[in-house]
Amino acid sequence: MIDAEQLTKRYGEKTAVDGLGFTVRPGTVTGFLGPNGAGKSTTMRMIVGLDAPTSGSVTVNGQRYAHHRAPLQEVGALLEAKSVHPGRSARNHLRALALTHGIPRRRVDEVVEQAGLGSVAKKRAGAFSLGMGQRLGIAAALLGDPQTVMLDEPVNGLDPEGVRWIRNLLTSLAAEGRTVFVSSHLMSEVSLVADHLIIVGRGRLLADTTVRDLVREAGGDSVKVATADPTRLRDVLAGPGVEITGRIGSEELQVTGVSAREIGLKAAEHGIPLFELTSKAVSLEEAFMELTRDAVEYHGSTTGTETSRSAA
Amino acid sequence: MSTLTATPETPETAPAAQGRPAYRVTGRRVLSSEWAKLWSLRSTWITLGLGLVFLVAFGVIAASHYKSGLGSGRPAERDFANATAVSLSLFGTNFAQLALGVLGVLVTAGEYSTGMIRSTMAAVPRRLPVLWSKAAVYGLVALVVATVGAFGAFLVGSRIVSGTPAAVSLGHAGVVRSLLGAGLYLGLVAVIGAALGALLRSVAGGISVLVAALMLVPGLVSLLPSSWQGDISPYLPSRAGQSVFALTHDSTTLSPGAGLLVFLGWTVLALAGAAYRLLRSDV
Numbered sequence: 001m002i003d004a005e006q007l008t009k010r011y012g013e014k015t016a017v018d019g020l021g022f023t024v025r026p027g028t029v030t031g032f033l034g035p036n037g038a039g040k041s042t043t044m045r046m047i048v049g050l051d052a053p054t055s056g057s058v059t060v061n062g063q064r065y066a067h068h069r070a071p072l073q074e075v076g077a078l079l080e081a082k083s084v085h086p087g088r089s090a091r092n093h094l095r096a097l098a099l100t101h102g103i104p105r106r107r108v109d110e111v112v113e114q115a116g117l118g119s120v121a122k123k124r125a126g127a128f129s130l131g132m133g134q135r136l137g138i139a140a141a142l143l144g145d146p147q148t149v150m151l152d153e154p155v156n157g158l159d160p161e162g163v164r165w166i167r168n169l170l171t172s173l174a175a176e177g178r179t180v181f182v183s184s185h186l187m188s189e190v191s192l193v194a195d196h197l198i199i200v201g202r203g204r205l206l207a208d209t210t211v212r213d214l215v216r217e218a219g220g221d222s223v224k225v226a227t228a229d230p231t232r233l234r235d236v237l238a239g240p241g242v243e244i245t246g247r248i249g250s251e252e253l254q255v256t257g258v259s260a261r262e263i264g265l266k267a268a269e270h271g272i273p274l275f276e277l278t279s280k281a282v283s284l285e286e287a288f289m290e291l292t293r294d295a296v297e298y299h300g301s302t303t304g305t306e307t308s309r310s311a312a
Numbered sequence: 313m314s315t316l317t318a319t320p321e322t323p324e325t326a327p328a329a330q331g332r333p334a335y336r337v338t339g340r341r342v343l344s345s346e347w348a349k350l351w352s353l354r355s356t357w358i359t360l361g362l363g364l365v366f367l368v369a370f371g372v373i374a375a376s377h378y379k380s381g382l383g384s385g386r387p388a389e390r391d392f393a394n395a396t397a398v399s400l401s402l403f404g405t406n407f408a409q410l411a412l413g414v415l416g417v418l419v420t421a422g423e424y425s426t427g428m429i430r431s432t433m434a435a436v437p438r439r440l441p442v443l444w445s446k447a448a449v450y451g452l453v454a455l456v457v458a459t460v461g462a463f464g465a466f467l468v469g470s471r472i473v474s475g476t477p478a479a480v481s482l483g484h485a486g487v488v489r490s491l492l493g494a495g496l497y498l499g500l501v502a503v504i505g506a507a508l509g510a511l512l513r514s515v516a517g518g519i520s521v522l523v524a525a526l527m528l529v530p531g532l533v534s535l536l537p538s539s540w541q542g543d544i545s546p547y548l549p550s551r552a553g554q555s556v557f558a559l560t561h562d563s564t565t566l567s568p569g570a571g572l573l574v575f576l577g578w579t580v581l582a583l584a585g586a587a588y589r590l591l592r593s594d595v
Contacts, residue, residue: 049437050430051594066437070335077434082427085353092352093431099345100435101335140431144335 001026001179002047002075002148006056009042009203016042018203019056024181024196026147029174031194032183035292039203040183041080044152048077061147072101072144078137078151086126090117090136093125097140107143115139116165130157138166148179155189167193187288201292214287222256225263226276236270237263251275339441346445350453355418360453363411363498364461370404371465375472382476397480398490398559401469402462405494405557409501409526412454416505417518419450420586424513433595443510443590447503447583454502459495462557466491486559493557493568500579501526501553507582511589526550546571549578 002024009017017039024030034040045051047058049066060068060075068074084093094108112121115135120128125136134157141149151170155163170193174180184190190197191211199207199214207214215221227233230253234244237258246253255263260279267274350356378400420443423429436442466482473479480487504525509518530550533541545551546566555561555571566574 045594048434050433070337071437072435073332073335079430079434080427083430083434085349085423085426085428087353087355087426088349088428089352092348096345096349096352097431097435099348100337100341102338102341103333103335145332 001061002058002150002181003060003062004043004047004056004058007043007046007053007058008055009039009046009051010054016203017046017053020200020203020205021056022198022205022208024148024179024198026179027174027177028195029170029180029182029193030196030198031190032181032198032200033187033190033288034183034185034200034206036185037202038185038200038292040185040200041152042203043200044077044079044150044181044183047150048075048079050079070101070144072097072103073146074144075148075150076141076144076146077149078134078141078154080152082133083140084125084133084136086124088125089122090125090128090139091121093136094140094143098143101144103143107145111139111142114142131159131162134158135162138169146178148181149173150181152183153185154182155184163189187285191284199288199291201294206291211284214291215284216256217287222254222280223258223260223263224276224278224280225253225255225267225274226251227253227267227272227274229272232270233267233272236266236272337436337438337441339445342436342441342445343449345435346442346449350419350449355422356415359411359415359418360457363408363415363454364457364464366407366411367404367458367461367498368465368468370407371401371469372472374403375400375469378478379472379476394560395478396559397470397473397478398466398487400473400478401465402490402494402557404461404465405498406527408458408461409498410523412458412498412502413505413522413526414519416450416454416502416507417509417515417522419446419509420506421509421513421515421518424509425515429595439590440587443507443583443587446510447506450506451499451503455495455499458498459492462491462494462498480559489568490557490559493572496572497553497556497575500575503579504549504582507579507586510586511582513589526553547574549575552578 002022004023005021007017007020008015020039020043032040032043042051043058046053047060047065048071049064057064059065065071065075088096091108091112094111095105097103098105098108112118115138117132117135117139120132125133128136134154138151138154141151149170151166154166158166170180170182182190182194195210197207197209197211197214198205199209209217225233228251230246230251233253237244237255239258242255242257244253244255260277264274264277375397378395423432432442433439466487470479470481482488505518505522508521509515512518512521526549530545530548533545533548536544542564546555546564552566552571552574555566556568556575558565558568561567565571
């Protein structure tokens with residue numbers, strides 16, 4: 001359980017996190033989404049007490065992180081991939097962290113195996129690939145058998161097998177009743193594992209919602225129908241949970257709550273001719289882009305005009 | 313929190329409630345973690361070895377040089393005019409303090425440059441125990457290594473200069489105190505290095521300030537009017553430290569006890585600065 005209230009972090013003039021408030025609950029995977037520079041990493045650092053909030057507060061399982069007797073048992077965090085001394089072996093790194101809490105050697109071996117680091121545990125961490133480094137970070141996060149697992153961009157640098165491993169790990173941790181909080185700037189990654197979404201942009205909360213609600217609000221899974229008799233088709237399709245919109249005088253209708261197949265069948269049943277019947281699934285990605293468009297820190301330009309002008 | 317509420321949940325939905333090991337961060341555990349961290353890096357072994365070699369080798373070289381200078385009938389060089397077996401064999405402290413001080417900087421600043429500090433501070437979010445543990449663990453290790461080195465250098469060095477005017481034996485008044493003082497001085501240099509590393513959070517910055525404080529500042533002070541020099545100079549870290557292990561003292565130096573107190577004062581100052589920054593700034 002993570003509780004943020006009016007959490008704010010300023011670095012000089014720049015406000016990285018701006019009055020953020022949210023709750024991350026146990027038993028589900030919560031995705032923490034936002035474009036680069038939205039304040040996700042800063043928020044996560046504040047959760048584990050590495051950065052002090054300028055104002056506001058954040059607690060973990062009812063207490064500030066630093067006030068817990070065994071912090072690693074409350075929150076296991078993967079922050080940036082580089083939180084390891086490259087000269088130390090993976091096992092010695094984990095061992096040093098375990099010693100601060102009196103975590104037995106057996107548990108170190110367990111997480112080494114769990115993270116698939118068995119064969120390289122004695123190698124210096126500096127020689128690790130990005131993916132291996134990421135696995136070591138995750139092993140460290142799991143070390144204290146924590147109630148809350150918090151991972152910042154965990155799939156960065158992982159191969160497809162590693163990505164699948166992370167997904168399974170996250171869902172199984174949540175199924176065990178733990179709080180799982182995962183950040184990403186890619187909706188496509190998060191939507192596969194997360195039920196709940198906290199979306200931020202420029203340090204502010206944009207949405208605290210579920211994957212399903214987000215799609216619905218973005219007008220997802222609608223069907224576009226064109227017919228000669230929109231008024232009759234409206235009557236035929238009307239029902240609970242069905243929403244139909246369309247401009248007066250237009251042949252086109254936007255229908256949500258009924259599948260294209262059902263619409264076609266009903267129209268045929270009532271002898272209403274259709275000219276067009278298109279399922280229009282708004283992807284989560286689109287919904288996310290729509291939501292964060294104004295909050296994107298660095299817009300990339302894809303227009304060619306700039307280059308052609310400078311070339312001339 | 314959940315251990316107190318007897319919820320009828322199954323173990324699957326409440327992993328935290330039942331059979332959860334009671335881990336806890338304690339001062340002793342942080343110490344043991346820092347101990348393990350120190351020895352699991354190759355740089356520790358190399359730098360400590362280097363410190364030991366500097367201490368013994370330069371002491372032996374200085375003693376041999378003195379002996380050969382006498383043998384060849386040259387008039388005693390100015391540096392060696394008041395030489396004793398102690399001052400000759402501790403000639404290497406100047407070099408050993410660099411090795412040990414630099415390792416001290418690496419112990420703390422190295423965590424910032426590599427990012428390890430984030431893991432460390434996430435495990436011990438109260439932070440200060442980490443600083444105290446690093447200072448204690450590494451200070452003690454440096455103390456032991458330096459003391460061994462000082463006695464080793466003296467045993468060899470005093471044999472070389474036996475029968476010369478510089479000869480003193482281990483039983484001679486103040487010799488053991490000087491050798492222990494050298495170990496203590498180098499142990500404290502190591503702690504100062506660790507404190508500077510934590511204060512500046514940069515390996516290069518920490519080493520620069522350390523070298524400046526121990527080696528450059530005395531030279532700068534010698535540019536001051538001589539009336540000031542006499543007042544300031546004995547209290548500088550390097551001069552105060554040297555009086556801890558010098559066998560002979562005169563009016564321009566502090567007594568070993570006073571020198572130790574002043575040098576301890578510098579150490580505490582550096583540690584206090586490091587503690588302040590550690591608590592006040594983000595990791």
